[in-house]
Amino acid sequence: VNDELDNLKKLLARLPGLGEKSGARLAYHLWRAPGQYSEELARAILAVREKIGACPVCGNPTSEDKCVICKNPERDQKTIMVVESPQDLAAIESTRSYTGLYHVLHGTLSPLAGKGPGDINLESLARRAAGAAEVILATNPSAEGDATASYIEERLAAEAPDVKLSRLARGMTVGSEIKYLDPLSIQHALKGRQGK
């Protein structure tokens, strides 16, 4: 009977991490939200779709012809870090300890979900890698992230054989306690131990 509200609930329920209950909760919230918040949100969604594209070089969001990182001549043009998402890129940038370029995959390979190499931003990586000195594979330490990194390693070994490949180190996160660490992380920490 309230078609508009039902439609909004269903659309919100499809957002990642939400479901039927939280979709309904947000729909009622947006219906009742004071002031112009809901209208602003709707316009902000449309603006992002209209104004923001993917950087044709690295895939990072940008409203210009290239993203700020690719545009910055002071960044190390010979190093490319492959990340899964713009959020990962932002997390790395926030450390201020990396000065190279990026390549944003927008996902991982996921055979179970039917996502193959053509479904992520891989097309241009081999060509970019051929002109680089190092490609750092910074996919997440998950099954999909690892599988994606391995696939990229194989492809680059064939298509850009001169580039140095590396992966982010695994081990103990700062502040973690060994007694609570999962066995795999302990194995990684041991295998990757550093001499003094």
Add this chain to the structure above:
Amino acid sequence: VNDELDNLKKLLARLPGLGEKSGARLAYHLWRAPGQYSEELARAILAVREKIGACPVCGNPTSEDKCVICKNPERDQKTIMVVESPQDLAAIESTRSYTGLYHVLHGTLSPLAGKGPGDINLESLARRAAGAAEVILATNPSAEGDATASYIEERLAAEAPDVKLSRLARGMTVGSEIKYLDPLSIQHALKGRQGK
């Protein structure tokens, strides 16, 4: 640098139950979502704001002059159930065990959050109650819900003294285990025990 994306992140982070991280996650999702999903969502938000109002009788959402429940002559016009939200109303309706009318408060009294009687849909309740046989207080079994029910009880005792007041029963939820039940619920179950 990506003003539109940052703006969308911030707006999404203000939704109830979300925060900075989930706001960013949803913003990137909406930016990249395939097809017309994001545009549909934006339009659905605007449509809800334009087309759906609060029923002037009970506060339930409606796109017409009265909500479907208030419009239905077959519902028991002498019983009013006071609920906090349209979601609570929907949960009660889904049981098909209540045939009366509703009064949707759209919130609770919350002195700490600065929400007083003027901030929820209470204005018309006393007048409606004066014409009813029973008012069922179905606020949530929380501190705010209880305080709101108590406040309404006091007001109706003064402004609609002839109406019968009741509250939903408390006790054990179906499928719960006594050994895991909180002490207050056990107290309620004991106090409200029913003779055979």
